[in-house]
Each structure stands twice: as structure tokens, then as C-alpha cells.
Amino acid sequence: MALVEEFERTGSWLFRWRSYLPFVFLPLIVTAVLRYPVIESHPNLHFVWSIVSLGVSLIGLAVRCHAVGHAADGTSGRNTKTQVAETLNTSGFYSVVRHPMYLGNFLIALGIVLHSAAPWLVVVYLMAFALYYERIMFTEEAFLREKFGRVFSDWSARTPAFVPRLRQWKSAELPLDIPKVIRAESAAVAVIALTFPALELAMHAAQHGNVAMEKSWYILLGSGILLYIIARVMKRQLRRWLKYERILYEAAK
Structure with missing residues (x-):
């Protein structure tokens, strides 16, 4: 099998399971937290580090929300079985980086890893992410190149794959779809709010021998759970509305 075909095959497999495979990393995070809780014994440093790590994850969430909220329908979704792209997004975050969704994923997970305060874990994460998402991005771009041809080639030639080139920012062509963002990114919010x-x-x-945390973390936890519940209700109502619309359409034939 040619190397290109091997990349596409493994990339397709990773694409299908991309929502679940990162959980394999959780045991390493738990190990780091339980064995190296030194930062917990320095309250001021711990507070600053918590703000930094949470901030990194929230920036990643913001990138994903902006990319999803301004993306055309039929793109930037959570599809897992096949590649889907009705149009090629080239504005908003897609004007400065070709894979803003994966950039958002990277930052969300990086914040979580940073919070463990284990340097070795950060190194392992960076290496694992590069190997993991390289194949996925390769497969996605092969699909987009085949579907959009010259348009994709021109866009990819001027737009970096992963490190944003902010000076070429182009405002999003479509307005922000807030309900779409809430429905699509509720899982990411839940991950941050729970983790x-x-x-x-x-x-x-690990440090003090008892289970406790500051009130601010309880607020984050409660807010995340509430938003997730709202998103689930919105998704359910949307499915009911679409089902009702199909019934009316069939009846009108």
C-alpha cells in the first residue's frame, strides 16, 4: 500500500473515532495529578496557574464557537462516518488557519494538560496530538482537494494549516448562529466544566487528604452542566420540529 493511501486509511479511521480516542489520555492526566500535586501547596501560584490553564481552554472553546457559529451549514460538523462539506469555508477563522476546529481542540486539551502542572505530560501531549491529528487533517484535505479543486488549492496555498496567520484575517461572511453554537459545542463546554x-x-x-475545592470551580461546574442541559433540550426540540416539518411536507404532496 502506498504511503499516501496508508495515510488516508488511518486518517479516515482516526476521523471516525476522533471524539473518543482522546479519552485514552485520561489515565496519564490522573497519574500526573495524583503523583505531582506540588503546585497545590502554593496557593498563589496555584491560583495564577489555574487562571492560565483554564484561560487556554476557554480560548480554544472560543475558537471552536466562532468557527462553528459562522460556518455554512453542512460543514464544521461532528460527523464521524464520512467527510462532509457542502461548501468551502474561507472566512472568519478559516481565513487565518485551515483547521480552526482542531486548533480549538488542541487548546482545550492543552489547558487541561497544563492544569496538571506536569511538564512531562505536556511534552507527551504535544507529540501525541501531532501524530494523531496529522493523519486526520491529511485525510480531510485530500477530500476537500478532490471536491473543490482549484478553489481549495488557492485557499490552502495562502492559509496555514494549524498556526494562525492573523494578519490576513477576513471577517466571517455569515452571521453568528448562536443556537447552532450552543447545540454544537455543549459537549466541549461539558468537558471543560467537568474536567x-x-x-x-x-x-x-492528593495534597491534603480530603476532597474539596474553591467556590469558583463549583460555579464553573454548575454553569457547564446547565448549559449542557439547555443544549440537549434545544437539540431534542429541533429534532421534533424537523420531524413535524417532514410530516407536513409529506402530507402536502
């Missing part, structure tokens, strides 16, 4: 408090509880338990 950071969980790490805080684990670090405090």
Missing part, C-alpha cells in the same frame, strides 16, 4: 473541577478535587485530595 477542571475534577482535577481540582483530585489535586486537593
